[in-house]
Amino acid sequence: xxxxxxxxxxxxxxxxxxxxxxxxxxxxxxxxxxxxxxxxxxxxxxxxxxxxxxxxxxxxxxxxxxxxxxxxxxxxxxxxxxxxxxxxxxxxxxxxxxxx
Amino acid sequence: xxxxxxxxxxxxxxxxxxxxxxxxxxxxxxxxxxxxxxxxxxxxxxxxxxxxxxxxxxxxxxxxxxxxxxxxxxxxxxxxxxxxxxxxxxxxxxxxxxxxxxxxxxxxxxxxxxxxxxxxxxxxxxxxxxxxxxxxxxxxxxxxxxxxxxxxxxxxxxxxxxxxxxxxxxxxxxxxxxxxxxxxxxxxxxxxxxxxxxxxxxxxxxxxxxxxxxxxxxxx
Numbered sequence: 256x257x258x259x260x261x262x263x264x265x266x267x268x269x270x271x272x273x274x275x276x277x278x279x280x281x282x283x284x285x286x287x288x289x290x291x292x293x294x295x296x297x298x299x300x301x302x303x304x305x306x307x308x309x310x311x312x313x314x315x316x317x318x319x320x321x322x323x324x325x326x327x328x329x330x331x332x333x334x335x336x337x338x339x340x341x342x343x344x345x346x347x348x349x350x351x352x353x354x355x
Numbered sequence: 356x357x358x359x360x361x362x363x364x365x366x367x368x369x370x371x372x373x374x375x376x377x378x379x380x381x382x383x384x385x386x387x388x389x390x391x392x393x394x395x396x397x398x399x400x401x402x403x404x405x406x407x408x409x410x411x412x413x414x415x416x417x418x419x420x421x422x423x424x425x426x427x428x429x430x431x432x433x434x435x436x437x438x439x440x441x442x443x444x445x446x447x448x449x450x451x452x453x454x455x456x457x458x459x460x461x462x463x464x465x466x467x468x469x470x471x472x473x474x475x476x477x478x479x480x481x482x483x484x485x486x487x488x489x490x491x492x493x494x495x496x497x498x499x500x501x502x503x504x505x506x507x508x509x510x511x512x513x514x515x516x517x518x519x520x521x522x523x524x525x526x527x528x529x530x531x532x533x534x535x536x537x538x539x540x541x542x543x544x545x546x547x548x549x550x551x552x553x554x555x556x557x558x559x560x561x562x563x564x565x566x567x568x569x570x571x572x573x574x575x
Contacts, residue, residue, distance in 0.1 A: 262557070263564035265385040267434040269571040270357055275455050277424040281487065282451060288486040289450025292479050294364075297446040298420045299395075 310336050357570040358427055358437045360456040362479075365472035366443030369462040369498030371398035372533050374440040377460075379542035380563030382411040387435040391426060392416045393452065394442040398537065405540025420448040427455040436570070445475060453483050458569055459493040462527070465500055465508030470515075477520065492569060496562070497526035523565050530555045 289295070305314050315338065318326070330337040359377070361370045374390060382388045388411060392399035400416040408414055418426050423439075430437050439452050453459055459480050463473035473495070480493045495515055500508065515522055527533065532543055532555035539546040543556045 262560040263384055263567060265381060265567060266571075267385065267387075270386060270434050270436060272431050272433050273357075273457060275358075275489075276487070277428055277455060281454060282424060284486045285450050285454040285483055286447055288482040289447055289479060292445070292475060292482060294445045294447055294450045294479055296420065297444055298448070 308336070308338060311338060315341075357457040358431075358439065358455050359458045359460055359566070359570070360439045360441065360452045361460050361462065362439075362441050362449050362453060362476045363443060363461045363463060363469075363473045364445040364449070364475050365463065365469050368443060368464060368469055368473060369527065370394075370443060371396075371402075371440050372536070373460065373462045373496060373498060373527060374399060374438050375402055375536050376527060376533060376543075376559045377563050377566060378412060378436075378438050379409055379536075380559050381436050381567065382409055383542060383544070383560075384563065384567070386411065388412045389430045389435060389437045390414045391418050391423075391430075391437060391439045393418045393423060393448055394440055396442065399440050402537050402540055405538070406545075408540075409542045409545065420446070420451060423448055423451050424455055427452070449476070450479060450483065453480060453491065454487060456491055458566070459491060460523075460566070461493065461495045462498045463495060465497050465505060465511055465526075467507065467511070470511045492521075494521040494523050494566075494569060496523040499529040500526040501529060521569075523562065525558060525561050525565075527562055528555075528558050530558065532556075533559075 307314050317323075326337050326340050330340050333340070361374045361377075363370060371394065378388045378390050390399050390403075390408075390412060392414060397416060399414060403414040403416075415426065427437060427439070439456075441449050441452060459476065461473050461476045463469040477493060477495075480491050484491050497508065497512070512522055530550060532546065532549040532552055535546050535549040536543070543552065543559055549555070
């Protein structure tokens, strides 16, 4: 048999779409049928907890709620990330403690 | 369009190989084929990345449980075949995909372990037929078989046939050409020669012809 030979040919007219119900009610019934046999939800779950900062890749240190709120408000007012406010505060701290 | 769901909760049964062999042979025979890769291992996507898929084949990757029913319906059109490749686990994604199937194909190696776990897919199909109130055709294909049938193979096949299970003939034999598809991409006619290519092509084409026959036969 040469590589170009086709042992069978597909008649496209015979490949007909068949109506299959995919409504939420049907999906619910199918889920229930599957769960009875151990076919359960195994989709990847989102990780819990604080997401890393998109700017630094770090998870920020946690502070008391009223401080977090004040930092958040100041960051929003300036249109910067909260980390920028903390970096400014750290710069002031370093300056205050290292006068030279 | 006929939807073929390749399902077995057993890993390593040959699902992705079956899907690629079937998809490429059907495309070669003239069908428009859509391959849906629902396996997090992304075997079909890796195959498609090796080289552009052959003509008439479209691959969609990373189809999740939440999207599977919608995605199958999106490709629903006359003259096409959708082949769904699933992960080898018992998941809700599997049961949802089966709900949209015209044919569920369960590949299994001729071992007791594969048969024991693979049979769960057949049970699920039966359960869904009842839940949906419509028949869903199903078939088993033995994969990675040898020229000389083992005693285990003979016994498992006899047991399945005795229970009225449709067993596809020919099985997909163990051939280096089938595994090489994932190394080179493309189809059996475009990859560099691996072993007895004519025999591999013949095996794949006869297998695909048998599946096509099942797709166009009127539901029993």
